[in-house]
Structure formats: structure tokens, C-alpha cells
Amino acid sequence: MRRLSIVGAGHVGRALGRLWHDAGVFDVAGVLARSPASARRGVAFIGAGVPVVDAAALPEADVYMLAVTDDQIVPACAALATSRPLEGAIVFHCSGALASGALEAARQAGALVASVHPIRSFADPEAVVAAFAGTYCGIEGEAGALARLSPALEAIGARPVPIDPAAKTVYHAAAVFASNYLVTVLDAALRAWQAAGIPEDVARELARPLAQESLSNVFRMGAAGALSGPVARGDYATVQRQQAAVSAWDADTGNLYGALVPPTAALAARKR
Structure with missing residues (x-):
């Protein structure tokens, strides 16, 4: 299994982390959150990983998921890129509104970057985990990253849908309309x-x-x-x-x- 470290212990990060852990797709190495309590809750929900509050303490991994709010994606990516080597790693975020270009700091550090946006509500992570199969995920980014992420998504029942990164904001507005x-x-x-x-x-x-x-x-x-x-x-x-x-x-x-x-x-x- 490839090692996965998660930045952000909110509903999306916790649900995807648990799905991948339960399916044996990724070995969840660590969960980074703003507070120790939040990091511990994330690890407890996922069932794996080390809880941390400092980017430098996040275990090194093959894949990094940034499951943070849109305004935190760029600074979180920058913190990740300055705290460890990223050459050959995959870094992706889960925003529906931002394209993978927001991860430029990781790309400059040698990572392959992408975005994965599950098109569903994550208000209840337990319910999401129980009924995730069939969920569509808008994906875009570098081909090398998508070649690894697409099978990982399919392994938990997701349906990856390639989208145009230049139209990412319009894509997200479609979900708002619907x-x-x-x-x-x-x-x-x-x-x-x-x-x-x-x-x-x-x-x-x-x-x-x-x-x-x-x-x-x-x-x-x-x-x-x-x-x-x-x-x-x-x-x-x-x-x-x-x-x-x-x-x-x-x-x-x-x-x-x-x-x-x-x-x-x-x-x-x-x-x-």
C-alpha cells in the first residue's frame, strides 16, 4: 500500500481517509489539524494514522491529501512544500472551486498535483462512508497524478469524471445550481x-x-x-x-x- 498523509481533519478528509483505510488502498500515516483534539478525532474516525498539529511533524508519504477550506489550500501547500521533500510524491486537494494550479508550491517542489472533488454532501461523514459507492468525483491535474488517483477512487466505489481546470469555478457553480x-x-x-x-x-x-x-x-x-x-x-x-x-x-x-x-x-x- 502507498502511504497517505492527510492535511485537514474535517468531514471530507475523515471520510475519504476511512474509506481508503478500510479498503486497504492507502496506509494512512498521519493526520494534520489545527488542534490536537481535532487531529485525534480525525485519527479515531479513520482508524489509523498519527495525529499532529505541525506540518513538519506530519509523516512523510507517497500521497498527500489537502482536505482544508479553499482559503487554506495555498498556505497549507506552501507549508507542506517547505517541511519535506516532495519529489515524486502526489499532492491533491478536494476543493470544488479551485483547480490544481493552487498547488503550485508542491509542483515546484517536484510533486505531481491534482484535484479531486467528490460531488456530494459531507454533512454526515458516517453516512458518507456507508453509502459512498457510486459517488461522482470531478478530477483534473497532471496525468501522472490522475493515473494513480483514479484507481484509488474506483477502489472505494467512486466514479471519476475528468473536468476542464479552466472551467473549475463554473463546474462548482453547477453544483450550487443543482x-x-x-x-x-x-x-x-x-x-x-x-x-x-x-x-x-x-x-x-x-x-x-x-x-x-x-x-x-x-x-x-x-x-x-x-x-x-x-x-x-x-x-x-x-x-x-x-x-x-x-x-x-x-x-x-x-x-x-x-x-x-x-x-x-x-x-x-x-x-x-
Whole structure:
């Protein structure tokens, strides 16, 4: 087994570390965190490794995973590069928003660099470990690094998907659209129903079949085929009345409604 040292003892680092340890893919050598307690919790969850709080004390390894926040990737990489030889090692981070170019300090030190972004929520690491198989991971970086990381991901049931590093931020925004902003739009629907006198718990039940069927249709037919409603029918008189009424009720939600009309019209044109 190749030795893996982990920088960052958060949910992502702990879950991936445990998956690789349990599968016998990597020998987890060490876990670096900001506090001794956090490092110890990471090691306890993974079931292997030495807890450390200083980059210089992190055991040397063949592969280094930087599972830290985006703003800590560059300084963490720099600390790693100045604390040990990296010639021939693999250094990768798990950010969805930054490309592997953020690891320039490691590359300059002779490492092969990459990024691996699992496309799922890590709010519950135990649940992630139990149901990780089938998870897609956006990957990009140097060919030598990906040639070793891709089989390691596949060994824990992941599905690596190569992405364009130049479009990494747009790639990450796609996940925001598919997850975060979807919740925001549903919240607008729930609040609008409540404004019409419908209790929140009932509003959720009204939204459930509409949202679930729409999602099912998107994944079955594609977005254009799944589109319905007044814009899809070309009923812009209704659209204008709705936007005016929503704006009168809540200006911010009215702005959201109006911002969604042009891209929905473009989608309707694709459907036709």
C-alpha cells in the first residue's frame, strides 16, 4: 500500500481517509489539524494514522491529501512544500472551486498535483462512508497524478469524471445550481403559498409532487423536455401578472421571479 498523509481533519478528509483505510488502498500515516483534539478525532474516525498539529511533524508519504477550506489550500501547500521533500510524491486537494494550479508550491517542489472533488454532501461523514459507492468525483491535474488517483477512487466505489481546470469555478457553480439554489427556489414557492394563507406544513406537501416529478422528468427527458408552465406555453400575459403580484408581495422574490424568466424562455425555445 502507498502511504497517505492527510492535511485537514474535517468531514471530507475523515471520510475519504476511512474509506481508503478500510479498503486497504492507502496506509494512512498521519493526520494534520489545527488542534490536537481535532487531529485525534480525525485519527479515531479513520482508524489509523498519527495525529499532529505541525506540518513538519506530519509523516512523510507517497500521497498527500489537502482536505482544508479553499482559503487554506495555498498556505497549507506552501507549508507542506517547505517541511519535506516532495519529489515524486502526489499532492491533491478536494476543493470544488479551485483547480490544481493552487498547488503550485508542491509542483515546484517536484510533486505531481491534482484535484479531486467528490460531488456530494459531507454533512454526515458516517453516512458518507456507508453509502459512498457510486459517488461522482470531478478530477483534473497532471496525468501522472490522475493515473494513480483514479484507481484509488474506483477502489472505494467512486466514479471519476475528468473536468476542464479552466472551467473549475463554473463546474462548482453547477453544483450550487443543482443543490443550493434549487432549495432557494423551493423556499420562494413555500413562502408564496404561505402568503396565500396555506400553512407551511401543507405548503411542503403541495410542493413535494411538483418538485419530485419535475426532477424525475429532468433526469429522464432532459431539462427542455421537462419544462412546463406559462413560459413553456408562451403565456406571457400570465407571467407578467404573476411577476407584478409577487413583486407587490415581496420585492426580492419578485426580482428572483423576473430573473428566471429569460433563461426559462430560452429553455422553452430549445423545447420547441
